[in-house]
Amino acid sequence: MFQTLDLACPHAAGPSAGAILGRDLPPVYSPQAAALVQGSTVLVTGAGGSIGGELVRQLTGLGAARVVCVDRDEYALYRLQLGLTGQAMLTDDTMILADVASGPQMAAVFAEHRPELVFHAAACKHLPLLERAPAQAIVTNVHGTMTVAALAARYGAAQFVNVSTDKAANPVSVLGMTKRVAEMAAARAARGVVTLGASVRFGNVFASRGSFIETLAHQISAGLPVTITDPDMARYFMTIPQAAGLVIEAAVMADNASIFTLDMGEPHSILEIVRRYAFLAGIADPKIICTGRRPGEKLGEELTGAGEVPLPTGHPRITAVAVEPGGQADDLAIRSLVRAAFSGAPAGRLRSALAELAGAQILEVSA
Numbered sequence: 001m002f003q004t005l006d007l008a009c010p011h012a013a014g015p016s017a018g019a020i021l022g023r024d025l026p027p028v029y030s031p032q033a034a035a036l037v038q039g040s041t042v043l044v045t046g047a048g049g050s051i052g053g054e055l056v057r058q059l060t061g062l063g064a065a066r067v068v069c070v071d072r073d074e075y076a077l078y079r080l081q082l083g084l085t086g087q088a089m090l091t092d093d094t095m096i097l098a099d100v101a102s103g104p105q106m107a108a109v110f111a112e113h114r115p116e117l118v119f120h121a122a123a124c125k126h127l128p129l130l131e132r133a134p135a136q137a138i139v140t141n142v143h144g145t146m147t148v149a150a151l152a153a154r155y156g157a158a159q160f161v162n163v164s165t166d167k168a169a170n171p172v173s174v175l176g177m178t179k180r181v182a183e184m185a186a187a188r189a190a191r192g193v194v195t196l197g198a199s200v201r202f203g204n205v206f207a208s209r210g211s212f213i214e215t216l217a218h219q220i221s222a223g224l225p226v227t228i229t230d231p232d233m234a235r236y237f238m239t240i241p242q243a244a245g246l247v248i249e250a251a252v253m254a255d256n257a258s259i260f261t262l263d264m265g266e267p268h269s270i271l272e273i274v275r276r277y278a279f280l281a282g283i284a285d286p287k288i289i290c291t292g293r294r295p296g297e298k299l300g301e302e303l304t305g306a307g308e309v310p311l312p313t314g315h316p317r318i319t320a321v322a323v324e325p326g327g328q329a330d331d332l333a334i335r336s337l338v339r340a341a342f343s344g345a346p347a348g349r350l351r352s353a354l355a356e357l358a359g360a361q362i363l364e365v366s367a
Contacts, residue, residue: 014207014217015280020273020280021268027241027242027246029062029248029249032252036252037248040115042115045071045148046163047076050205050240051208051243051244052071054244056080060084066113068094068115071097074097077095080095096109099144100122100144101140106147110155114155115155115157116157119247119248120148122144123141123144126210127173127174127296130178131175133347134174135344138178138337138350139341139342141181142185146338148160153189156195159197161198161199162183162200164259166203166264170302171358173295174354178354180357180359181334181337181357181358183199188331196254199323200261200262201259202261203237207240213277215227217277220278220283226274227288227291228290230292231270249315253314253318253320257323258323259308260320261319267301308321308322333357334357340353
């Protein structure tokens with residue numbers, strides 16, 4: 001029933017994900033997913049990022065007629081096109097420099113290209129930075145998602161898929177709270193129109209841009225001590241191709257009423273990953289420094305939140321949880337939050353409003 005697709009995937013050098021994680025499952029697609037993509041015009045936001053770029057590669061490999069790539073980072077678009085074509089002329093109108101939080105910019109993109117499928121991977125994701133900059137997190141992660149989802153509905157896209165994170169389950173950080181609120185917004189945006197929406201949660205993506213693995217690789221190769229925040233910390237991991245492939249597959253199941261979680265296997269000890277990586281790199285006893293947990297960090301992540309019950313789907317690596325998108329009062333509260341972020345409201349006020357919307361508690365951790 002499911003088929004694999006052999007796609008070239010130029011990711012980080014060093015010990016392989018399979019060697020580190022003990023599993024390296026290839027992307028798999030149902031015939032329905034392949035048929036959904038083939039011949040379609042597809043829009044990918046955050047296309048210059050690790051997940052966005054891999055989505056572009058896989059969608060192209062599955063026969064999309066046109067993949068429109070949006071990112072606010074011009075160098076990321078340069079690197080994407082260079083990897084895709086061996087050239088980086090950036091004259092192709094499918095490479096678009098735009099910010100998902102800009103309604104006029106994104107409306108122009110939708111009006112020109114009329115995408116049938118929309119994969120929204122653009123986000124601010126670095127937890128410590130967002131703890132200090134909640135306004136930017138709200139503008140990009142919440143308002144940007146609302147903007148893209150509303151335009152997907154307005155311009156008649158068949159499916160809208162929002163890339164979320166396990167940090168949205170029982171969130172305690174600004175990152176997690178903004179992504180949880182974005183899930184709520186995505187679930188409501190398509191209500192009453194033909195567009196089908198979904199959010200997809202997964203954990204850490206091995207060797208993604210700006211990830212722990214990138215830091216680890218740099219420190220090992222430079223002969224530096226390896227820094228971790230807490231020796232008891234554990235995280236879910238999957239590879240970039242796995243994550244992107246399952247996001248594409250989830251588009252088939254979009255129903256406006258579910259959040260999809262991906263098969264992440266068992267959580268991995270960060271300390272053990274460091275030791276395994278160092279051993280495979282030829283270092284028997286790496287120096288490890290524990291710096292202490294940062295504000296907003298959990299020792300372990302969860303894929304489902306309190307009251308969320310995982311349900312099987314037709315895909316062996318995807319489960320679903322029902323989402324409560326909230327009512328008109330939540331819509332008004334989200335829009336009020338966005339206005340406060342744009343107007344420069346104090347960080348403490350923004351965190352409190354986020355926590356209330358996301359049903360969260362702010363986790364205070366000494367650095």
